[in-house]
């Protein structure tokens with residue numbers, strides 16, 4: 001495997017791991033603050049990101065590359081509001097999408113067509129996750145500081161998230 005691509009995939013392993021731990025910290029904050037629906041949502045997102053990471057680890061190994069399991073920074077664990085939480089969720093997804101687009105670009109430069117093909121799964125996944133994060137943040141912007149709205153958001157988050165998936 002081309003060394004530039006190998007490095008980029010190792011970086012991506014780190015980004016997926018970082019997202020997984022960040023979403024776990026968000027789930028825990030929501031759990032501790034009475035937002036049970038939001039907590040379940042982020043516990044599940046954290047698991048998903050872990051699977052994305054593992055999928056990359058296995059792929060690099062299958063292709064004879066060298067995996068480097070990274071040391072991670074401590075995730076942010078305190079938030080002032082649901083808005084701040086979901087703002088961070090969207091930023092994290094936008095960041096990951098940018099990194100994936102960069103890998104795709106470099107794969108074409110280095111004629112790594114197998115990796116390019118493999119990464120298409122991540123392109124689709126990011127499209128869905130970014131759209132979902134945007135929808136959820138839009139709803140929270142409409143709700144603002146209104147407690148009753150936040151209560152309903154917490155209760156219905158999985159319905160909102162799934163409705164978004166069905167529109168894809």
Ligand code: OFO
Pocket residue numbers: 016019048049052092093096125126129
């Ligand atoms: Fe790994 O799917 Fe989003 O970040």
